[in-house]
Amino acid sequence: MRERNMTTASAAMMDQETCGVSGELRQRVERFLTTRGIRGMEGFRVDVDGGVVVLRGRVASAHDRWLCVSCSSRVAGVLHVIDELEVEDGAAGPRHPK
Numbered sequence: 600m601r602e603r604n605m606t607t608a609s610a611a612m613m614d615q616e617t618c619g620v621s622g623e624l625r626q627r628v629e630r631f632l633t634t635r636g637i638r639g640m641e642g643f644r645v646d647v648d649g650g651v652v653v654l655r656g657r658v659a660s661a662h663d664r665w666l667c668v669s670c671s672s673r674v675a676g677v678l679h680v681i682d683e684l685e686v687e688d689g690a691a692g693p694r695h696p697k
Contacts, residue, residue: 620649620676621647621648621649622647624647624650624652624674624676624677625645625646625647627674628645628647628652628671628677629645631670631671631673631674632645632666632667632670632671635666635670637658637663637666637667637670638658638659638660638663639657639658639659639663639687642656642658642687643655643656643657643658643667643684644656645671649678650676650677650678650679651678651679651680651681652672652674652677652679652680652681653680653681654667654668654671654680654681654682654683654684655683655684656683656684656685657684657685657686657687658685658687659686659687659688660686660687660688661686663686664684664686667682667684668680668682668684
C-alpha cells in the first residue's frame with residue numbers, strides 16, 4: 600500500500616513539474632513571437648504540452664502563419680509544432696509542420 604501511495608505522489612509531482620516546464624516554454628514561445636512583429640497575435644493562442652506547441656486561432660496573413668510556425672519551432676525545448684491557425688484573409692496557405 601505504501602508503494603502505491605509513493606507512486607501516486609511521484610506521479611502528482613511529475614505532473615506539477617511538467618506543467619511548470621510547459622508554462623515556461625509557452626512564455627518563451629510567446630515572447631519570441633512578440634519580438635518577431637507578427638500582426639494579429641491577439642487573435643491566437645499558444646498551448647504547450649511537454650515539448651509540443653499547438654498554435655490555435657487566427658492570424659492576418661499566410662505569411663504571418665508561416666512565421667508563427669517557423670519561429671515557434673526555433674525555441675529551445677520545442678519538439679514539435681502543431682499548426683491549427685486560420686488566416687483572416689481567407690488564403691489557407693500551406694501548413695509547415697516542424
